[in-house]
Structures are given as C-alpha cells and as structure tokens.
Amino acid sequence: MRVALDAMGGDRAPGIIVEGAIQALREYRDLEVILVGDEKKVKRELSKYRIKGLPLSIIHASQVVEMDELPTSALREKKDSSIMVAARLVKERKAQAIVSAGNTGAAMVATKVVLGTLEGIERPAIAILTPHIYGVSILTDVGANVDCKPQHLLQFAIMGNTYAKEILRIEKPKVGLLSVGKEKIKGNELTKATYDLLAKTSLNFIGNVEGRDIFNGSVDVIVCDGFIGNIVLKTGESLAETMQGMLKKEITKNFLRKLGALLSMGAYRALKKRFDYSEYGGAPLLGINGVCIITHGGAPTLAIKNALRVAGEFINHKVNAHIIEAVKREKI
Amino acid sequence: MRVALDAMGGDRAPGIIVEGAIQALREYRDLEVILVGDEKKVKRELSKYRIKGLPLSIIHASQVVEMDELPTSALREKKDSSIMVAARLVKERKAQAIVSAGNTGAAMVATKVVLGTLEGIERPAIAILTPHIYGVSILTDVGANVDCKPQHLLQFAIMGNTYAKEILRIEKPKVGLLSVGKEKIKGNELTKATYDLLAKTSLNFIGNVEGRDIFNGSVDVIVCDGFIGNIVLKTGESLAETMQGMLKKEITKNFLRKLGALLSMGAYRALKKRFDYSEYGGAPLLGINGVCIITHGGAPTLAIKNALRVAGEFINHKVNAHIIEAVKREKI
Numbered sequence: 080m081r082v083a084l085d086a087m088g089g090d091r092a093p094g095i096i097v098e099g100a101i102q103a104l105r106e107y108r109d110l111e112v113i114l115v116g117d118e119k120k121v122k123r124e125l126s127k128y129r130i131k132g133l134p135l136s137i138i139h140a141s142q143v144v145e146m147d148e149l150p151t152s153a154l155r156e157k158k159d160s161s162i163m164v165a166a167r168l169v170k171e172r173k174a175q176a177i178v179s180a181g182n183t184g185a186a187m188v189a190t191k192v193v194l195g196t197l198e199g200i201e202r203p204a205i206a207i208l209t210p211h212i213y214g215v216s217i218l219t220d221v222g223a224n225v226d227c228k229p230q231h232l233l234q235f236a237i238m239g240n241t242y243a244k245e246i247l248r249i250e251k252p253k254v255g256l257l258s259v260g261k262e263k264i265k266g267n268e269l270t271k272a273t274y275d276l277l278a279k280t281s282l283n284f285i286g287n288v289e290g291r292d293i294f295n296g297s298v299d300v301i302v303c304d305g306f307i308g309n310i311v312l313k314t315g316e317s318l319a320e321t322m323q324g325m326l327k328k329e330i331t332k333n334f335l336r337k338l339g340a341l342l343s344m345g346a347y348r349a350l351k352k353r354f355d356y357s358e359y360g361g362a363p364l365l366g367i368n369g370v371c372i373i374t375h376g377g378a379p380t381l382a383i384k385n386a387l388r389v390a391g392e393f394i395n396h397k398v399n400a401h402i403i404e405a406v407k408r409e410k411i
Numbered sequence: 412m413r414v415a416l417d418a419m420g421g422d423r424a425p426g427i428i429v430e431g432a433i434q435a436l437r438e439y440r441d442l443e444v445i446l447v448g449d450e451k452k453v454k455r456e457l458s459k460y461r462i463k464g465l466p467l468s469i470i471h472a473s474q475v476v477e478m479d480e481l482p483t484s485a486l487r488e489k490k491d492s493s494i495m496v497a498a499r500l501v502k503e504r505k506a507q508a509i510v511s512a513g514n515t516g517a518a519m520v521a522t523k524v525v526l527g528t529l530e531g532i533e534r535p536a537i538a539i540l541t542p543h544i545y546g547v548s549i550l551t552d553v554g555a556n557v558d559c560k561p562q563h564l565l566q567f568a569i570m571g572n573t574y575a576k577e578i579l580r581i582e583k584p585k586v587g588l589l590s591v592g593k594e595k596i597k598g599n600e601l602t603k604a605t606y607d608l609l610a611k612t613s614l615n616f617i618g619n620v621e622g623r624d625i626f627n628g629s630v631d632v633i634v635c636d637g638f639i640g641n642i643v644l645k646t647g648e649s650l651a652e653t654m655q656g657m658l659k660k661e662i663t664k665n666f667l668r669k670l671g672a673l674l675s676m677g678a679y680r681a682l683k684k685r686f687d688y689s690e691y692g693g694a695p696l697l698g699i700n701g702v703c704i705i706t707h708g709g710a711p712t713l714a715i716k717n718a719l720r721v722a723g724e725f726i727n728h729k730v731n732a733h734i735i736e737a738v739k740r741e742k743i
Contacts, residue, residue, distance in 0.1 A: 149596075212653055222591060225599040259554060259641040264481075267557040267638045290645025294653040306599045307639060309591040311646050313622025318650050321544055321626040325685060329678035339674025346661035346668050353657060 080109050080391045083165040083174035086116030087143040088181020090376045093117070096180065097124040099383025104133045106384070110391055113174055115140050115165045140164040143181075146376050150184035154192070162186055166193035169369040176370035176390040178361060180378045186371060187223055187364060194369040197399055199406035202227075203366035204235040204305070205373065206242055207312060210353050213296040217243055219365065221308035229272040232256070232302055233280070237405050238365040239300035240282050245396040249299050255288030257303035257311075263287065269304065280409050319354040360385030363393060365402070370394055412441050412723045415497035415506035418448030419475040420513020422708045425449070428512065429456035431715025436465045438716070442723055445506055447472050448493045472496040475513075478708050482516035486524070494518055498525035501701040508702035508722040510693060512710045518703060519555055519696060526701040529731055531738035535698035536567045536637070537705065538574055539644060542685050545628040549575055551697065553640035561604040564588070564634055565612070569737050570697040571632035572614050577728040581631050587620030589635035589643075594619070601636065609634075612741050651686040692717030695725060698734070702726055
C-alpha cells in the first residue's frame with residue numbers, strides 16, 4: 080500500500096504531517112509513504128527522527144494551496160502544488176491513495192479533475208464517522224456538495240453503505256435519510272424526492288431519520304446534502320467541545336469539586352476520547368477514482384497516523400470496486 | 412396578561428399542564444390563565460390543588476389534535492380542538508397569547524389560519540433560545556418552514572433581531588446567516604441570495620456563521636431555514652443528552668469514579684441545567700398576529716411555567732408592534 084501524503088497541507092505542516100507519517104510507518108507494516116511537498120522543508124523535519132529502514136520517500140512539489148484559498152483558481156495557478164502532485168502520483172499509478180490535511184475544497188477539486196469519478200458516480204461525497212452511544216455511524220455528505228439533486232443523495236447512500244459494509248464490517252447497514260420527521264411526508268422537496276428513490280433500492284433503507292438519531296445508534300449510514308452535513312458536523316464538534324469546556328469550568332470552581340474530578344478523571348478521559356475526531360482518522364472522499372482521505376487542517380499527529388491507516392484499509396478492502404458493483408446492481 | 416393555555420396538548424396533558432399553570436400563577440402576579448380543554452378532565456386535575464383566589468378559568472373544548480396527526484386535515488375535522496379554541500380566544504380578544512405543548516404543526520396552522528400573520532410577514536418562524544458558552548443565542552427558524560425563499564429568511568432575521576432586542580435586551584444584536592463558511596461566496600443558492608438581502612438592511616449583520624458558532628457566543632441571532640434549524644436543534648439536544656449519558660456510564664464504572672462524581676455533583680448539575688431546554692421556557696412562533704409560545708410535547712411542569720412567563724414577556728414588551736415597525740423600516 081503506497082500512499083502519497085500531502086506534506087504541506089494543514090495548519091502545522093510539514094512538522095505534524097511528517098511526525099504522523101513516521102508514527103504510522105512504525106506501526107503499520109504494509110504501508111509505504113511518499114511525502115509530497117517542499118523537499119528542503121520536509122528533509123529538515125525528517126532529520127529530527129531516526130528513519131533508517133522506513134519505506135519513506137519524498138517527491139518535490141514547489142507550491143502549496145493555502146487553507147483559505149479558493150480551490151478552483153488556486154489549482155489553476157498552482158499546477159505544482161503538493162495536492163496536485165499527489166493526485167498525479169495516483170493517476171500515474173505511483174501511489175494508490177492520497178492523504179491530505181490541507182484545503183478540503185482543493186483536495187476535492189484536484190482529485191476530481193486529475194482522477195475523475197467512479198463509473199456511475201456524478202459527485203464525490205465526504206463521509207465522516209460520528210460517535211454514538213454504542214459505536215460509530217457514517218454521515219455523508221459533510222461538505223463536498225451544497226446544492227444536490229435526489230440522484231446525488233442516492234449515490235451518497237450507496238457509497239456510504241459500501242463504506243459501512245467493507246470498512247466497518249456491518250453486514251446489512253441501516254441507511255437513513257436525514258430529515259425533520261420519521262414520516263415519509265416530512266421533509267423538504269429534496270428529501271421527499273430522494274425518499275422515493277431510496278425506497279426502490281436493495282439497500283436496508285429505514286426511512287427518514289432525525290437529528291436526534293445521529294447519536295442514539297439507530298442508524299449506520301446517515302445521508303444528507305453537504306450543506307446540512309457540514310453544519311451538523313460543525314455543530315456536533317463544537318457542542319462537544321463547549322460542554323467539555325463548561326464542565327471543566329464548573330469543576331474547578333471549588334476544592335471538593337476538583338478533588339472529585341481528580342478521582343473520576345478516567346471517566347472524563349474516556350468521554351473525551353469518544354468525541355475526539357482525531358481517533359477516527361480521516362474522512363474518505365467517496366466516489367473519486369482513487370482513494371483520498373482528508374483530515375482537519377488543525378489535525379494532530381494522531382489524526383494523520385489514523386488517516387494513513389484508513390487509506391490502507393480503503394486500498395486493502397477494494398472499496399472503490401465494491402462501489403462500482405453496488406451502483407451497477409441498483410441500476411442507476 | 413391573559414393567556415389561553417392549551418390544556419390538552421402534550422404527552423402528559425392535562426396533568427402536567429395544569430400543574431405548570433398553577434405554579435406560574437403563584438409566581439407571576441400579573442398573569443391570568445384560561446385553561447382550554449376537556450372541562451371534566453381539567454377540573455379533575457384542578458381538584459388536586461388549592462386554587463382559591465388564583466386568576467384561573469376554564470373554557471371547554473371537546474376535541475384534541477393528537478401529537479402524530481397531520482395538522483391541516485386534523486384542524487379541518489377538529490374545529491372544536493383545544494388549540495383552535497385557544498386561537499379563537501385570541502382572535503376575539505378574550506386572551507392575548509396562546510401557550511401549547513401540543514402538536515407543533517397544528518399550533519402553527521391553527522394560529523396562522525385563525526389569526527393570520529403580521530403585516531409584512533409572509534411566514535411565521537419558530538425561534539428557540541440555545542445555550543452557548545456565555546449565555547444564550549436565538550436560532551430561527553427551527554421547523555416551521557422547510558423550503559424557503561431569500562425574503563423569508565430576511566423576515567426571520569428581522570423578527571429574531573426584534574426578539575433579541577426586546578426580550579433578551581441586547582442593544583445591537585449580532586445577526587448571522589447559518590452557512591458552511593464565513594466567506595460570502597460559501598453557501599448554497601438560498602444562503603447566497605439571502606446574504607445579499609441581509610447586507611442591505613440596517614441590522615447588525617455579521618455575515619455567514621458556521622455550525623461551530625452556535626455555541627461560542629459570537630452571534631446573537633442565527634438565521635436558517637426550518638429544515639436545517641430543526642435538524643440542528645435535534646442534533647444539539649440529542650448530543651447533549653448522549654454525552655451526559657456516556658459520562659454517567661463511565662463514572663459509575665468503579666468506586667473511586669463514583670466517589671469523585673459525588674464530590675463534583677454540583678458541577679454536573681450546573682451543566683445539566685445549562686443544557687436543559689425546559690429552563691428557557693417555550694419557543695415563540697414569530698410573525699403570528701397574536702402571541703403563541705410552543706413547547707416540547709414531553710415538556711415538564713417547569714417548561715410550561717416558563718412558557719407562560721415568556722408569553723407574558725411578549726405581551727408586555729409589545730414584540731409584535733416592534734416587528735411591524737422593523738419590517739417597515741427595512742422597506743421589504
């Protein structure tokens with residue numbers, strides 16, 4: 080498994096990225112990493128570690144798409160940016176996957192332009208794992224597509240279902256459509272039309288699900304357009320952080336509370352870990368003709384390491400081949 | 412201040428409703444309550460309390476719209492339902508406000524049909540208070556309108572702004588448009604068109620806000636369509652509950668943790684209270700020509716009491732007159 084890692088993407092690149100790569104290479108035996116970025120800077124970071132014997136190489140890229148740049152214009156001007164070079168490595172079969180903590184929009188546009196989409200898929204979708212009371216569920220799309228048509232949501236559902244089956248090993252994933260009520264008639268024009276399409280598939284479609292179902296474990300794959308998905312994702316992340324912050328503030332208000340918190344520290348740590356998105360590795364860009372895993376711009380080392388693991392799993396389990404089969408099976 | 416209280420609405424009506432009314436009447440001096448519903452059942456509940464001297468009356472309504480009924484057809488068939496009778500009391504100036512924990516859709520349709528909307532307002536919107544790290548912000552619409560046009564969102568913004576000024580006493584509320592990025596160009600077709608309209612108003616429009624801004628206190632009024640708002644609301648409520656449940660589970664895993672939790676109990680209670688929607692009273696249906704405050708179907712006594720308080724505040728502060736003025740000022 081050879082992964083092209085965007086060494087320049089993210090708020091703390093290339094330091095954190097290189098560190099994550101080394102940790103992953105030490106832990107995952109079959110992994111090879113190509114660090115794509117400014118050779119000088121990457122080498123300087125590498126010099127901090129003992130890397131002898133690790134399957135690691137560098138491919139130079141002279142440009143970087145910054146986090147706040149507009150993807151389309153940035154990529155037009157920066158043909159030698161790390162994300163473009165990484166995408167071309169996959170195109171030329173010199174790598175099987177891309178991992179990037181850089182500008183999400185740029186990763187999407189670069190992979191879509193260079194690699195194209197899978198047969199039967201019009202638009203790629205970002206899928207994230209979101210913790211619920213018993214485990215995790217998949218939420219897709221969380222940002223790639225803001226204005227969608229029913230057939231796009233149908234394609235997201237099929238791809239999310241394949242992800243759940245092949246990577247999460249759920250035999251018959253429960254697929255739900257994010258809406259404002261359980262009943263078929265509840266929703267907006269987009270979800271009502273999508274409902275009818277999903278009901279005709281061979282998926283285990285359980286109908287509409289609501290915001291509250293995201294965390295109660297009643298659904299494995301939650302389908303929505305990227306506008307809603309992005310807002311739900313950021314709302315959830317932020318609320319989890321805010322609650323933890325408020326609890327911390329309350330708990331340090333007096334001595335007894337502090338002592339109590341110290342004794343039950345393990346419980347807080349466990350909760351924090353459950354809601355730490357870094358634990359889950361990156362989010363796949365489903366539907367790209369190639370594997371691309373993206374992570375937060377502020378992703379820590381652990382997230383980069385886990386994203387490399389997830390990239391390996393997508394290659395190993397041939398997720399893309401399974402998506403193509405699934406789309407054909409549903410005759411869409 | 413005379414409020415028509417839907418005594419039959421909600422999962423535990425009329426028991427909880429009557430109890431909430433009595434608590435409110437004992438605490439808020441200027442309040443008068445008309446209990447609207449099955450006279451026999453309401454009287455049976457009232458017989459459990461000492462109510463002598465409380466400004467309380469009953470108006471009989473022979474029917475109830477159930478929680479899972481379709482609003483439009485239910486109201487067509489149930490002209491004598493408690494919510495319809497309550498709306499007519501406001502129409503006939505026998506009451507100034509309605510409070511209902513019943514079917515939200517039915518409350519919306521009944522008030523809209525019987526009372527109509529305020530001058531310049533095409534669609535009423537539900538506005539809720541949502542806790543953030545320093546206080547509360549207003550999120551609107553959270554469910555009344557699934558498919559919206561830009562001018563509807565503009566009207567929601569004006570109404571939310573008036574709510575923040577008159578009830579929350581914020582002098583120049585920061586109004587934000589819920590989207591997927593700060594930049595003007597980020598968003599879907601609806602938000603991009605709405606952005607341009609909001610920028611032309613005299614509101615303190617701070618531009619797009621993201622899911623993460625709901626809880627960080629950076630915005631006072633968050634504007635979105637009812638589909639998104641409803642999903643965000645339910646996601647938030649459910650995540651808060653789930654995190655509290657997970658923490659409880661972790662904390663009872665061993666003796667030391669339990670002891671610790673006992674010592675810092677005050678901190679948990681404070682957090683729970685901050686995220687308990689019952690504390691904030693009901694949600695106003697903004698834009699109705701009359702005051703209507705709705706609450707959760709499962710609302711406890713405290714929520715009913717607080718909803719009656721909020722109804723009183725809306726009457727006292729003449730929120731509707733201020734909305735009409737504000738709409739005129741913006742020349743929409």
